[in-house]
Amino acid sequence: MLDLRSTETALLADRHTFAVQAWLSSRASSAVSFDGHGIKVRSTGLGVPLLNLALGANFININDADIRSEIEAVKTFFAARRVPWYWWISPFSSPADIGARLEASGATYDPPDLPAMIAPRLPRRTEVNPDLRVWQADTRADLKAASYIRRIAFKFPSGIGANYFEDMAEDWLLSHPAHLYLASVNDGPPAAIGAWIVAEGVPGIYVMATLPEWRQRGLGKAILQRLLADAAADGYQMIVLTASNMGEPLYRQFGFERVFGYSFYLPEHADEDAEIYIDN
Numbered sequence: 001m002l003d004l005r006s007t008e009t010a011l012l013a014d015r016h017t018f019a020v021q022a023w024l025s026s027r028a029s030s031a032v033s034f035d036g037h038g039i040k041v042r043s044t045g046l047g048v049p050l051l052n053l054a055l056g057a058n059f060i061n062i063n064d065a066d067i068r069s070e071i072e073a074v075k076t077f078f079a080a081r082r083v084p085w086y087w088w089i090s091p092f093s094s095p096a097d098i099g100a101r102l103e104a105s106g107a108t109y110d111p112p113d114l115p116a117m118i119a120p121r122l123p124r125r126t127e128v129n130p131d132l133r134v135w136q137a138d139t140r141a142d143l144k145a146a147s148y149i150r151r152i153a154f155k156f157p158s159g160i161g162a163n164y165f166e167d168m169a170e171d172w173l174l175s176h177p178a179h180l181y182l183a184s185v186n187d188g189p190p191a192a193i194g195a196w197i198v199a200e201g202v203p204g205i206y207v208m209a210t211l212p213e214w215r216q217r218g219l220g221k222a223i224l225q226r227l228l229a230d231a232a233a234d235g236y237q238m239i240v241l242t243a244s245n246m247g248e249p250l251y252r253q254f255g256f257e258r259v260f261g262y263s264f265y266l267p268e269h270a271d272e273d274a275e276i277y278i279d280n
Helices: 007-024 064-081 098-104 140-153 166-173 219-233 248-253
Strands: 032-035 040-043 052-055 086-089 114-119 132-136 178-185 192-199 202-210 239-242 257-266
Touching: 007 040, 007 052, 007 114, 007 192, 007 202, 007 239, 007 257, 040 064, 052 064, 064 098, 086 098, 098 257, 114 248, 132 219, 140 166, 140 178, 140 192, 140 202, 166 178, 178 219, 192 219, 202 219, 219 239, 219 248
Parallel strands: 052 086, 202 239
Antiparallel strands: 032 040, 040 052, 086 257, 114 239, 114 257, 132 178, 178 192, 192 202
16 A cells, blocks of 8 residues: 655655646746756746746755855746746755745745645546536537636636647647546536646646536536546556645545645745635
8 A cells, every 4th residue: 555654655746746837837838948957947928826837946966056046047037037936845855945045035935835635546436426527628619618617716817828728739638648627517518627647657636626606516526536537447546636725625535645735935026915826
C-alpha cells in the first residue's frame, strides 16, 4: 500500500503538480516562459494570477548573490508582461529560507497554504445519479462550453480565458496528456467540468468547476467518480490534486488525504485581497 507519509510519495506529488502547472501555463497562444537555475517561470499573458507562475525553488549549490539575481529576474520578467502572478513554494524548496528571501525582495506571503492531496486507491466501479450525464469532451463545442464554465465558476474578469480550452484543442480532444469531462442535469446544458492530466507517470485532478446556478446538484461528485474510474481503468493506482478550501471536503469523501501544503507569495505592490483561483 502507498505510504502517504513517505518523502518519496510527497516529492512525486510535488513534481507532478509543478509539471502540470508549467504545462497549463505554457499552452496559451500568448504564452512566454523561461527556466532559471532553480526556477520555472510560465506566463500565459492573461490577467489572472494563477495563469502566470513562478514555480518552486531548487537553488542547489548556488550562492546568495545568484539567488537574489534570479529572484529579480523573475520580477523583471513579469513586470514586462504586465500581468498579476504568484510564486509557488513547496516544503521541498531549497534553500529552506526561500520564503524569507522572497519577502526580503518585497513579496508577501498570502495564506492559507494550498493542500496537496493524494488518493492511494482508485475505485473501479462507481454509481452515478441517473439524472446526471457525464461525458468526455470530443468536440470544439464541448471545449467552448468548458471555457465558459471555467471562466464563470472562477470569476475570471470579462474576456479572460474566453477560449482557454479551444486554444489547445488537440491536447484536450486527443486525451494526451489531458482528459476533459463535462456534466449536465439530464439533457440540460453543460454545467460542470473536470479533468485528469498525466505528468511524472501519475494522474492528477484539475479544472473542477460548476456554474453557480447548478451547484448542489451532485455534478462535481459525478464528474469526480468518472475521473477516478477512468484513471483506474487505465491502470493507475494513485491520483493527486491541489484542493481549494471549498473542494477539500469533497475530496476527503473519495479517500484523498493531505500530504503537504503549497505556500503562495504575491509580488511587490500586488493586491493582497486578490483571490487565488485554484482549479479544484
